[in-house]
Amino acid sequence: MIEQIVLHGGHVTILAQDDQDKADTLTRLSKTLKSPLEAQQHTRVLVVPHNDIWMRDVGPIFLVKGDTKKTLSFDWTYWGYKGHTNSSDSEIDGAICTSSSELLGLECTPINLASEGGDREYNGLGTLIVCEAVELQRNKSKSKQQIEDCLKEAFNVKKVIWMKEGVLEDQQSFVGKITDDVYTCCATGGHVDEFVRFVDQKKVLLAYIIPEEQDDPIASKSHQALEENMKILESETDQDGSPLQIIRMPMPPTTIIEINPSDGIYSAMQEYIFQDNSIIDGH
Known part of the structure; x- marks a missing residue:
């Protein structure tokens, strides 16, 4: 992926865990790209300790106004998971924005709101789509209006459109089974990037x-949520009061996998989700 980005003139910033990881990464880049000089010109590696790969959610948000560039840092709650919000892992990932901004020489403005990139979808002209189930769960001490006001100020948007709920397969795992013996696997609780996106x-x-899937017990509940969101979008407008053009895209069929104690995600499910350290039937 990095090779293709560089090939088309792009630039890539990579986070390394420590100096050794940085050195190893630079060595790999030099071998992958056409020359060490090309690697130096198009890539940079920052030493910023981190636990998670989802920079879309936990990484800095870059703002540009004229010649001024800065970043925003939101509160990080590890997607609102029980028992994990104030852990050492959460503290490390919560510092990614300030650490990387400092290394980039950019001012980092803290925002008194828990919000993740995966739950924000913009049209670039002043309209933002978020999901109520996510934003309210992360910010229980704030009202919906307070959250909206904070988002408008932080991103200089005029209009916030609120989806109600996300698809069922994105329900937070600690909520419990979504059907029979099926749990979601470290899901977010309803990020909008799972189901609604601006294309222009x-x-x-x-x-x-699709109709053929609507009898599936998981898909049927997602169907209800998506159709409710459809009604919301049909009644909404953009920042200028113009109606939105809505294009429907079919969801893929539900996929269920079985995890075992030898799988890495198994221990994470036990430690962070099932606080009694038991997973039904050992799977």
Whole structure:
């Protein structure tokens, strides 16, 4: 992926865990790209300790106004997971924004709001889509209006459109089984990037469940949520009061996998989700 980005003139910033990891990364880049000089010109490696790969959610948000560039840092709650919000892992990832901003020489403005990149979808002209189930769960001490006001100020947007809920397969795992003996696997609770996206300034892609899948117990609940979100989008407008163009995109069929104690995610499910350290039937 990095090779393709560089090939098309792009630049890549990579986070390394420590100096040794940085050195190893630079060596790999020099071998992968056409020359060490190309690697130096198009890539940079910052030493910023981190636990998670989802920079979309936990990484800095870059703002540009004229010649001024800065970053925003939101509160990090590890997607609102029980027992993990104030852990050492959460503290490390919560510092990614300030650490990387400092290394880049950018001012980092803290925002008194827990919000993740995966739950924010913009049209680039002043309209933002978020999910109520996510934003309210992360910020229980704030009202919906307070959250909206904070988002408008932080991102200089005029309009916030609130989806109600996400798809069922993105339900937070600690909520419990979604059907029979099926749990979600470290899901977010309803990030909008799972089901609704702007494709241009007025067009929105919204997922839907095809009729053949609507009898599936998981897909049927996602169907209800998506159709409710459809009604919301149909009644909403963009920042200028113009209606949105909504294009429906089919969701793939539900996929269920079995995990075992030898799988890395198994221990994470036990430690962070099932606080009694038991997973039903050992799977």
